[in-house]
Amino acid sequence: MIDAADRAAMAETVRAAIADADGNAAVDEVLRKLGWLEMLDAEPADAIEIVFGALGATQRAATALDDVVVSALGAKPRADLAVLLPRFAAWDPPGRIDADELHAQGLATARAASASEILVVCGAASEPWAVTIRTTSAEVCAVRGIDPDAGFHAVRVQGTAAAAARLDPAAWRSAVALGRRALAHQIAGASRAMLDLACAHAKERLQFGRPIARFQAVRHRLADALVAVEALEATLTAAREEPGCDTAALAKAVAGRAARAVAAHCQQVLAGIGFTAEHPFHRFLKRTLALEGLFGSADEIVRDVGRQLLATRRVPTLIEL
Amino acid sequence: MHDSRPAAGLAEYRAELHRWLDAHHEELAPCFAPPGTLDDHIAQMQRVKRILFDAGWMQCGWPERVGGRGGSPMLRTELGAAIAGRDLTDPGLFSLIEVLAPTLIDFAPQELAAEVVPRLLSGAELWCQGFSEPDSGSDLASLRCRAVPGGDARTASTWVINGQKVWTSLAQYSDRCVLLTRTGPADSRHRGITAFFVDMKTPGITVRPLEMINGEHEFAEVFFDDVVVPADRMLGDLNGGWAVAMSILPYERSSCFWQRIAYLYRRLQRLVEVAQVDDRAAEVVGNAFLELHALRARSRATQHRLAATGTLGAETSIDKLLVATAEQTTYDAARRLLTGMVELDDSAAGELWRSEYLYSRAATIYGGTAEVQRNIVARRLLGLGSDE
Numbered sequence: 001m002i003d004a005a006d007r008a009a010m011a012e013t014v015r016a017a018i019a020d021a022d023g024n025a026a027v028d029e030v031l032r033k034l035g036w037l038e039m040l041d042a043e044p045a046d047a048i049e050i051v052f053g054a055l056g057a058t059q060r061a062a063t064a065l066d067d068v069v070v071s072a073l074g075a076k077p078r079a080d081l082a083v084l085l086p087r088f089a090a091w092d093p094p095g096r097i098d099a100d101e102l103h104a105q106g107l108a109t110a111r112a113a114s115a116s117e118i119l120v121v122c123g124a125a126s127e128p129w130a131v132t133i134r135t136t137s138a139e140v141c142a143v144r145g146i147d148p149d150a151g152f153h154a155v156r157v158q159g160t161a162a163a164a165a166r167l168d169p170a171a172w173r174s175a176v177a178l179g180r181r182a183l184a185h186q187i188a189g190a191s192r193a194m195l196d197l198a199c200a201h202a203k204e205r206l207q208f209g210r211p212i213a214r215f216q217a218v219r220h221r222l223a224d225a226l227v228a229v230e231a232l233e234a235t236l237t238a239a240r241e242e243p244g245c246d247t248a249a250l251a252k253a254v255a256g257r258a259a260r261a262v263a264a265h266c267q268q269v270l271a272g273i274g275f276t277a278e279h280p281f282h283r284f285l286k287r288t289l290a291l292e293g294l295f296g297s298a299d300e301i302v303r304d305v306g307r308q309l310l311a312t313r314r315v316p317t318l319i320e321l
Numbered sequence: 322m323h324d325s326r327p328a329a330g331l332a333e334y335r336a337e338l339h340r341w342l343d344a345h346h347e348e349l350a351p352c353f354a355p356p357g358t359l360d361d362h363i364a365q366m367q368r369v370k371r372i373l374f375d376a377g378w379m380q381c382g383w384p385e386r387v388g389g390r391g392g393s394p395m396l397r398t399e400l401g402a403a404i405a406g407r408d409l410t411d412p413g414l415f416s417l418i419e420v421l422a423p424t425l426i427d428f429a430p431q432e433l434a435a436e437v438v439p440r441l442l443s444g445a446e447l448w449c450q451g452f453s454e455p456d457s458g459s460d461l462a463s464l465r466c467r468a469v470p471g472g473d474a475r476t477a478s479t480w481v482i483n484g485q486k487v488w489t490s491l492a493q494y495s496d497r498c499v500l501l502t503r504t505g506p507a508d509s510r511h512r513g514i515t516a517f518f519v520d521m522k523t524p525g526i527t528v529r530p531l532e533m534i535n536g537e538h539e540f541a542e543v544f545f546d547d548v549v550v551p552a553d554r555m556l557g558d559l560n561g562g563w564a565v566a567m568s569i570l571p572y573e574r575s576s577c578f579w580q581r582i583a584y585l586y587r588r589l590q591r592l593v594e595v596a597q598v599d600d601r602a603a604e605v606v607g608n609a610f611l612e613l614h615a616l617r618a619r620s621r622a623t624q625h626r627l628a629a630t631g632t633l634g635a636e637t638s639i640d641k642l643l644v645a646t647a648e649q650t651t652y653d654a655a656r657r658l659l660t661g662m663v664e665l666d667d668s669a670a671g672e673l674w675r676s677e678y679l680y681s682r683a684a685t686i687y688g689g690t691a692e693v694q695r696n697i698v699a700r701r702l703l704g705l706g707s708d709e
Contacts, residue, residue: 199703214708219699226698227642231615238618250614257611303600306607310598315590318614319621321331321395321579 002046010046015054024061024110024151028079031062037077040067044178045240052182056189059283061151063111065294068182070119072175073130073167082108082115082135084155088293089300091176095122095157097129102161107294110151112140120157121172122164128172131164133157147286177248179295181239184248184255187291188232190284191255191262195225197281198266201273212269221265228258238319246318249301256298259288335399338378342403348372349409356673359537363447363494366410370444373400379442387426387438393628398576402583412584414539416577417490420569421448424499428557428565429518437497437518449521451486451500451543452566458488459693461501461566462511466545468502470552474559480517482525482548488687492528492541495521501562514562518554525549535679573688574637575624578644582617585651588677589613592651596658609654612647619643635701638694645684645691652681 002010017034021027031051039047051064067077069085084094085107095104104120112118116135123129139156199222202213212218235254239247263285267274274281292298309315342349349369353361373379382396383389397419405412422441425434440446457464466484470477482502492498498519505513521528525548530538557565589609596602623640627633655674656663662671663678685691699705 199705202705211706213699213705216696216708219703219705219708220692220695222703222705223695223698224642226703227639230636230639231619231643234619234622235615237622238614250611253611254615299604302607302611303603304607305610306603306605307600309589309593309606309610310596310603313594315586315593315610317586317617319617320335321399321621321624 002043007046007050011050011053014050015057018054018060018062019058021060024149027055027060027062028064028111031064032079036064037067040071040077044068044071045243048178048182049185049236049240052185053189056186056191056287057193059190059193059280059287061110061149063109063151065109065179065182066111066115068178069175072178073119073121073171075119075130075132079111080115080117081132082111082118084108084112084118084120084157085179085294086296089297091296091300092125093121093123093128093172095120095129095131097122097161097164100161102131102133102157102159102164104155104157106155107143108140108153108155110153112138112153112155113142118155118157121167121175122161125172126169128167128169129161129164130167131161133159145290147283147290149283150287150290152290173245176295177243177245180248180252181236183291183294184232184236184239184251187255187259187288188229188236190288190291191225191229191232191259194262194266194281194284194288195222195229197279197284198222198225198269198274201270218269221269225262225265228261232258242319244318246305246316249296249305250318252295253298253301253305256292256301259292260298263288331393331395331399334381334396335403338399338403341376341378342407342409345372345376349404349407351409355669356676359539362411362414363491366414367444367447369404369410370415370442373404374439374443383422383438383442384426386431387422387434388442389438394572394576395624395628398579398624401576401580405580406583406587408587412577412580414491416580417448417450418442419572419576420450421499423572424516424556424565424569425518427568428516430553433518433553440496446496447491447494448497448499449489449492449495449543451489451492451498451519453488454485455487459690462514462563464501464503464514465507466500466502468504468515468517468550471549474504478552480550480552480555482517482519482545482550484545486543486545487531488540489528489543490539492521492543493530493538497521498543499556499565501566504562505560509560511563513560514566515559516556516562516565517550518556519548519550523548523550533680534682535676537676570637571627571633574633574640575620575627578620578640579624581644581648582613582620585613585648586617588651588655592655592658602658605654605657609647609651612643612650616640616643616647635697638689638697638702641689641694642691642698648681648684652678 017030018027021030055062066083069083070077086094087106094106117132118135119132121128121130137159141154143152143154202218203211205212232254235251239251270281273279351365378400380390382392382394385391401416404410422438425438454464468480468482471479498521500517500519501514504515525546527544528541530541593606619640656678663675
């Protein structure tokens with residue numbers, strides 16, 4: 001594990017490099033040159049925290065999520081291999097096998113448009129199978145949606161499942177958990193960026209002869225936004241130090257809730273300028289909305305967690321001092 | 322004061338502590354029928370402290386010069402959380418130790434601290450904290466309760482105190498009071514405050530308990546009429562009382578919170594044991610759990626920072642806001658899922674949920690209101706400048 005000071009320095013390097021990349025397609029290349037795959041292999045927690053935090057803060061898109069999921073599934077990540085992500089707001093394996101026939105439908109990053117193969121997990125989460133298919137045999141369609149720059153693709157697969165192999169259920173759970181942590185880091189980076197934009201605006205924007213940052217109504221909204229961001233960062237630290245499905249699920253749910261609260265407060269403070277396309281705020285707002293649905297929305301995760309508490313009649317503490 | 326050793330050994334300590342608590346369960350369990358009166362809870366707390374003191378647990382994490390056994394303050398936190406999580410004592414009452422004993426250790430003459438801190442830890446005494454006044458709530462630096470020296474301020478052997486305190490927890494049960502007084506000019510704000518350690522039996526002190534929203538009398542008004550206090554009971558420097566008041570913050574915002582969190586987990590546990598199972602309940606308990614987990618994660622990081630650096634600052638206003646919100650969300654969850662329990666149920670369970678639900682409404686008020694915390698976050702953490 002890398003110590004905190006080195007991690008911060010690396011985060012700054014990665015952030016600057018990503019911010020300088022010429023377009024989203026170049027971000028993947030920048031990450032490759034920075035040794036992303038080697039770092040993911042050697043120090044996955046650090047790699048995910050640094051890269052996804054930087055992606056969130058810089059509002060750039062990459063296909064690194066594919067590598068995170070592929071490696072958690074026990075395969076070797078490579079630029080030529082995409083992964084089929086669950087449908088929006090869900091986290092079950094995106095495919096099913098019906099009489100040797102594979103049917104799958106889900107989301108993918110921009111990698112699905114260029115990679116030659118797609119890794120598809122199918123069946124129930126408790127009894128999953130994995131199969132790698134040729135991209136040419138899938139229907140891959142770019143999604144514009146609320147955030148065309150995010151690079152999402154809708155993928156539909158119908159074909160033979162003859163090559164499918166049993167997958168350890170723990171591998172799928174681990175893929176969901178690591179995917180969630182990656183996304184939560186990205187959302188955290190974006191949330192802090194929104195808050196920075198709103199604070200800068202509040203200090204500069206003059207109304208009634210003074211910066212609006214002097215008004216308590218404005219200050220309290222920004223304070224609440226910081227509380228949400230810092231609570232999210234704490235749950236990410238907890239997920240890192242006590243890795244597991246539960247801490248990752250909670251981090252992702254807290255991320256969704258935090259992003260909504262932060263966006264609402266910051267948009268209100270940014271007011272008119274935050275409603276325009278010329279101010280960067282809207283991109284963070286849209287990106288966090290899109291990311292929140294990957295590997296389960298906050299609402300769905302919260303309900304799922306609540307069902308577990310009620311089914312076991314037990315409230316676990318998950319982390320200790 | 323702080324121990325910079327990492328939390329190594331904490332897990333072993335916790336395991337050993339829980340084994341011991343399991344083995345002594347019957348001895349420690351409350352001997353009154355729930356929900357119990359405040360008298361019952363105070364007696365129970367003092368009894369538990371005595372048992373834990375005799376077994377050596379209460380001394381863990383306190384400095385040896387006040388009769389402690391040394392070690393990281395996190396040992397205290399673990400103990401408080403363990404007994405709160407088992408409903409052996411009320412964490413709000415028990416964790417008052419954390420805002421009182423460190424004050425004595427850091428600011429009292431050594432002999433005095435060595436004499437009285439063990440009495441607090443062992444349950445032989447109860448102390449209270451005389452800070453707030455009728456006209457000084459959030460604006461503590463405006464306090465007016467006056468201390469006048471019997472002669473020159475530097476050489477006087479006694480001080481005479483006149484004024485009033487309010488919201489003084491457990492004043493009617495207390496043997497001593499950590500009291501903030503005005504010793505500078507009326508407008509000297511935080512520069513003219515001095516702290517004293519006052520015996521509550523001193524002539525001239527009148528305590529009038531206040532009935533709270535839940536029917537209990539945890540708080541009191543305390544009146545001081547020509548109360549004579551020896552000069553050697555001054556805590557810290559003359560006009561240095563603000564530093565005394567601020568010094569409790571690191572413990573209030575770390576150890577006390579962790580104990581409160583353990584208790585809130587226990588309450589959510591009680592709720593999921595009896596709640597009906599449906600999607601609405603799943604959403605409500607899931608939400609409360611989410612907030613408690615985020616709070617616990619935050620508080621954990623805060624305690625480790627305190628252990629590593631020995632200090633905490635304005636960033637703990639975030640912890641304070643998270644505790645307040647999570648506490649109210651937990652009791653809101655109970656009220657929503659246990660239909661009619663808080664409003665109409667006269668059983669022991671109803672009394673308990675009702676009393677605690679009502680008490681939880683104060684979470685955004687005591688210890689610095691949520692608004693004051695947001696002001697601190699805005700000025701100190703977000704750098705938004707003054708609001709004037």
